[in-house]
Amino acid sequence: MLDAPTAEATGSGLSEQEAASRLKADGPNELARTGRRTPFRIVLEVLREPMLALLLGGGVLYLLLGSPEEALILLAFALFSIVITVVQESRTERVLEALRDLTSPRALVIRGGERQRIAGREVVRGDLVVLAEGDRVPADARLIEASDFQTDESLLTGESVPVRKVASAASPPARPGGDDLPHVFSGSLVVRGSGIAEVTATGPHSEIGRIGQSLSALDSEPPRLQAQMRRLVKLCAIFGGVVSVLAVVLYGTLRGGWLDALLAGIAIGMSMLPEELPVVLTVFMAMGAWRISKARVLTRRAAAIETLGSATVLCTDKTGTLTQNRMTVAELCLPDGTAFRPRGDALPAGFALLAETGRLASAPQPFDPMEKAFHAVAEGLPSPALELVHTYGLRPGLLAMTNVWRSGTETIVAAKGAPEAIATLCHLDAAATAELTARTEALAAKGMRVLAVARAAPDGQAWPETQDGFAFGLLGLVGLADPLRPGVTEAVAECRTAGIRVIMITGDYPATAAAIARQAGLDAEIVVTGDALASMDDATLATKARETTVFARIMPEQKLRIVAALKADGEVVAMTGDGVNDAPSLKAAHIGIAMGGRGTDVAREASSLVLLDDDFGSIVAAVRLGRRIFDNLRKSMGFIIAIHIPIAGLALLPLIFGLPILLWPMHIAFLEMVIDPVCTLVFEAETEEEGIMQRPPRDPAAPLFSASLLGWSVLQGGVVLALTAGIYVVALDRGMPEAEVRSLTFFALVLSIVGLIFVNRSFSASIVTAFRRRNAALRWVMLAVTVMLGVTLALPFAQRMFRFGPLHADDLAVTVAAGLATILILEFLKPHWRKRLMT
Structure with a gap:
């Protein structure tokens, strides 16, 4: 438990000695570094x-x-x-480094009775921090002086509306969000007013620090495909190891030459171990990340690509994700109930007066998003040369602010604030107040924040002590909204078509959240609030999460609970967000998607994907590409399994039947270094299969290597093995020298593998379509294979290294025939497997 600040932190602030002592005791105002690999x-x-x-x-x-x-x-x-x-x-992960940068701005403090600017990391408990409009709060603190003070805590709460702050000697529970509280929080932004605050918590003890600690305690979701492949590689390694040991013993006992026996055993182990899978996955994911970046989506963790196409739930924040995180005036309403929606056209007379008075009731140079909206809606309206001569700020008992303007002898008093406060200033009777309340609630039900505007024109020069002394007349209501991003509705609809459930998780109020959800095309019949969620156990939450589309007034730790509940229910969870409060859930989700424009460094560092243009529609494009990438990855993996069958067979058969050794480690390394990685590029470049976005998400429990895919791979490998083993046996039977037999069989194997490339280019299209498709990578593959095979035949050095003999025209014809036969046989069999491969 932290000690309370001492009485020394009053008036003149801490002394330099006390500040140094506390800095040494508590540590710098930043997050502790964690161990890194x-x-x-x-x-x-x-x-x-x-x-x-x-x-x-x-x-x-x-x-x-x-x-x-x-x-x-x-x-x-x-x-x-x-x-x-x-x-x-x-x-x-660089999450904690980003948090450290965010929580260590420059700070203006009072020490020893003097104001001095210090690094944010040097702020300590008990420091008096001077805050003004536009400042970033350097540490959690309690206001002891405040004048019309408001802060933007959206990075911590997700709410786009600034909150009012008041000075207080008391210390109520310090939590972000809510008006008329004395606490300010590290990382939040002062959008209005000024004040002096006494620091209560720094570094890891601050609100943002606790988020950082929760991040360091979280483990990122392990890549599913990588885990599956490691299991497969492990099983193959065990089996291959046993076979290799037996082969070494057999070779050494029957043929002598134990070093050659070890090489033969290593060759068999390499042939039976699909070790390319992890390397190919890395290359494939890197190419996929490059392709997705062309859709304005940055991939920070390649593992997210393998999961993207199987996402079943997309959890999205409202502020800055579905909406633009900027306030606009959505509707103007006069006292008689007449309403007008500004669309850039000229405002009618009554509405123009309402808009102009709203602007006059705002700061001349606005920083607050709502006041910027008032200035925007009144832009272009004629305005006389006015001088701001007096201001009445908000106070807890009257949530309205008033500006007094003068032009010559004319005085204009403009007020705006909560409708109930303006009703009090205008001295409305019960009936008029009830009517105003009803219109306010109607606007609020549309997802708007509602303010009322009033105007007065006093004759005297002296100002009353409070704004209650003016004779205000009600001009109307102003509904402000945080509009949807363009294309959000279409993106949500396409997610639904693709079988992805979209859930809104926001810190905003239920009515606003529900209204925005309906605008976006989401079902908002059931809204679960943070208070209701807090009373649920994990089992109840898991059940509720299956049917709920909107979660409102949610705190950061509750977002984590929602994500955990969905994951425990078997869902593959994608989570979007942009604020500090989103970072833990972004990291905990299978796929964290951060906004790259407004998004904080913390959110970006915690995420797997970053939308560079903050376009929600880019998520749909990323999902489409993710599904395409996964389809093509299955083709590539099936191909790799297929080619290992003839390689392993040709390595084992000579030992079993006492024939000359055909493949040594050099030959297998040749195949792995050249054929496999390059062929992966070919499959990655293949276009998507038909109806890719009409399929439901892939079952997250389904293995990459399904029974149908393994069966198809075994069939392909068996065909190639039969063809190449036949060529090998026939060549030996005809008395060809061992070196020529090796080169003939190896060339036939390579060209058969090239045939497998064409067969596996598409699960649904025919070989004719495959030949017609443009694929630049395939041309490079063919060129590379031709050059490499030509080098092994033309250069004596290469012939000696590979133990090859010369090949004649008729020998080359046999190898080409093997490749063509592979294509024809498998294309004849493909229709019988197509349906199983596409499910």
């Missing part, structure tokens, strides 16, 4: 991968055998894998 630690984690161990082991054996070229190539491939992983994993 270093590149060295990441490298150690990568080195635990079984494939890298095999590559390194193979390189060492080649060195022992006196083959440095082969050793260097294998070691280079291992280094390549390490570099990719380290670069990807080094982009770790």
Whole structure:
């Protein structure tokens, strides 16, 4: 428990000695740093991968055998894998650093009776902080002096409307939100007035600090596909390890040459271990992030792409996400009930007077969003040269403010405020007050914040002590709204078509939230408030969350509970937000989506995706791309599984039947370094399947490698294995030299793999369509394969390294025929698998 500030923090403020003592005791006014994964630690984690161990082991054996070229190539491939992983994993969380920057602005404090500007991190408990319009509050504090003081706490509460603050000697519970409280909070913005506040909490003890601590305690959602692939790789590694050990023993016992036996065992282990999957996933996600960035969505964590297409729930904040977080005058209403909606046209006479008086009742140079709205609606109206000569600010007993203007001998008094306060100033009778209240409630039901405007024209030069002394006349009501972002309604509708449920979670009032939800096309029949949610246990909340679309008056920790309840119910949760208060839920969700324009650094750092243009519609584009990416990823993964079947078969069959060894580690590394990564680029560039946004989200529990996908992969691999093994056996039977048999079979395998690329380009389209589709990456693949195969035949160095012999025209024709046969056989079988692959 923190000690209360001492009496020394009065009048002249703390002394420098006391401030230094407290800074030493409490620490700087910033968040504590947490441990981060270093590149060295990441490298150690990568080195635990079984494939890298095999590559390194193979390189060492080649060195022992006196083959440095082969050793260097294998070691280079291992280094390549390490570099990719380290670069990807080094982009770790920077949430606390962003919070530290936000909570450490410059601060004007009173120390030793003098005002001095210090770094925000040096502010301590008990400091007297001088605050003025436009300042960022450096620490949690209690106002001891205040004049017409308002702060924007939307970063903490989600409410776009500033809250009034009053000075007080008492210390009620300090929570953001609510009018006429004495507490101000670190990170909030002073939008009106001035004051002096006594610091009550700094650093991790402040409200924003507690959010930072909750962030550091949260773990980001682990990538599902990565977990699935690691399990698959682990199973294959165990099985491949057992087979490899048996092969080494068999080879060494029957043929002698234990170093060659170890190389053969490593080759078998590499052939049976789909180690490309993690590397391919990294490359695929990086390309997907680049493609999504073209839709104005920045991907901060590639793992979000794999989940994006399977999102079932999108939790969105209202302020700044569905709405623009700027107040506009939506409706003007005269005392007789006549209403007018400004649309940029000229205002009728009565409404022009109402708008002009509202502007005169606002600050001449507005900072408050509502006052900016009053100036905007009155823009273009004729205004005489007036001088502001007196101001009456808000006070707890009368929520209205009045400005007195003079032009020569003419005096204009303009007031605006809560309708009940203006009714009091205008001395309305009970009937008129009831009528005004009814019209106010009607506007509020439309999601508007309602203010009343009044005007007076006194004759005297002296001003009354309070604004009650003027003879005001009611001019009408002004309804202010935070408008929807363009395209929100269409985006919500498309989310519904795609089977994604949209839930609004906001700190705003229920009536406003429900009205905005209806405008956006959401069902707002059921609205759950923060108070109601606080009384629910987790089981009740989980049940309620299934049927609720709007949550209002929600605090940050309650957002976390909602997200946790949805996740526990099996939903894949995407969460949008822009404020500090959104950061914990952004991090806890499967997919955190921050706004890049107004959004805070904290929200962006906590998120997986950032909408660069703050366009809610970009989420739909990202979902479409996410589904396309996932479809194409399945094609790529199925292809990888398929090619490992003939590779493993051709590595095992010679050992089983006592034939010459066909594939050594060099050959398998060649395939993995060239064919697999490049082919991944081909699949990533494929266009989307038909009806991609009419399908329901993918079942989050469904494995990437479904039974149908594995079956189709096994079938493809079996066809290629049968063709290439047949070529191998026939070539040996005809007495071809071992080196030529190896090159003939290897070339046939490579061209069959190229055939698999064309077969797997689409689950729904035919091979004819696949050939017609433009795919620049495919042309590069074909060129790379041609060049690499040409090099292995043309250069003696490459022939020796790969143990290849020369091939003649008829041999090359056989390899081309193998590739064409692969395409024809599998295209004939594809229609029987299409329906299963598309579900």
